[in-house]
């Protein structure tokens with residue numbers, strides 16, 4: 246923990262992971278710190294099962310695969326990975342070393358900081374019904390990561406949102422049975438074609454119903470519904486909204502613009518030695534897309550390299566660096 250890194254990246258979404266790779270590729274000693282237990286940010290959280298078509302050179306890649314590829318890319322350059330840790334404060338010492346403090350009081354030290362923490366951290370609204378606590382994390386899930394784990398299984402999805410429909414339709418391809426439970430009488434944030442696809446699917450849709458109890462010794466086997474019906478269930482996926490804990494960029498002494506960090510074309514922030522990339526950044530015509538995060542990551546790392554050594558090259562070519570491999 247006392248080690249001083251050249252670059253510490255806050256946030257292990259696609260931008261943070263790619264920043265870590267690029268920083269390592271430039272021979273900078275790099276650490277990436279992520280609050281969630283897994284890497285991948287929004288891609289892993291919201292749409293791991295969906296195909297992404299607008300990242301250059303990848304004509305359709307599942308979110309889960311993109312997150313895992315970019316993690317592998319970061320690992321290939323000896324990145325130090327830290328997960329399950331939230332940075333709550335950032336301060337610069339007199340010797341220009343940044344101290345990043347975590348929620349539980351740990352400290353990380355770095356010569357530069359690259360903020361790739363998007364708009365903050367998110368937590369799903371947890372399910373709390375009789376019996377649910379004992380299955381949490383094993384059979385109750387809040388993202389649909391690793392679709393294969395549901396193969397041949399009976400899966401319940403609890404959601405009033407389009408996300409629930411997306412999950413149910415993705416699960417239909419692998420699961421034995423899919424039950425989509427909506428506690429209201431309609432789905433929110435849906436397009437007509439979402440409902441048409443749902444209608445045409447084999448997903449069993451239940452409206453105005455909730456789960457009252459989950460049963461099964463050790464292993465969850467049944468869900469008791471509010472109308473008294475009992476469903477056989479091996480896994481439950483929940484999407485009932487999320488809590489966003491906004492990043493405290495202003496408290497860290499940074500200039501902000503509606504919760505994001507304004508930058509110029511060099512991705513330098515108002516604090517010398519702090520850089521930003523991805524959804525956390527804002528500038529005229531900024532797009533909040535994966536590919537723009539990758540591009541900004543390169544620029545932010547190149548700026549960090551220059552800050553650390555003014556003689557450093559403005560950019561490097563991977564084909565030159567890796568020509569002997």
Ligand SMILES: Cc1cc2nc3c(=O)[nH]c(=O)nc-3n(C[C@H](O)[C@H](O)[C@H](O)COP(=O)(O)OP(=O)(O)OC[C@H]3O[C@@H](n4cnc5c(N)ncnc54)[C@H](O)[C@@H]3O)c2cc1C
Pocket residue numbers: 255256257258259260261278279280281285286287288291292297298299300330331332333361362363364365366367492522523524525533534535536538
């Ligand atoms: C439903 C949906 C569909 C989308 N579809 C597409 C698409 O098709 N194509 C496309 O290009 N883009 C798409 N996007 C946008 C894309 O997902 C984002 O632009 C991209 O994920 C941003 O990546 P990021 O790494 O900058 O931020 P994020 O993915 O938000 O990652 C930030 C990470 O930082 C962590 N973090 C935050 N604060 C802290 C802290 N204090 N300490 C430690 N960790 C912290 C968070 O936990 C998170 O993992 C979509 C977005 C959504 C919501």
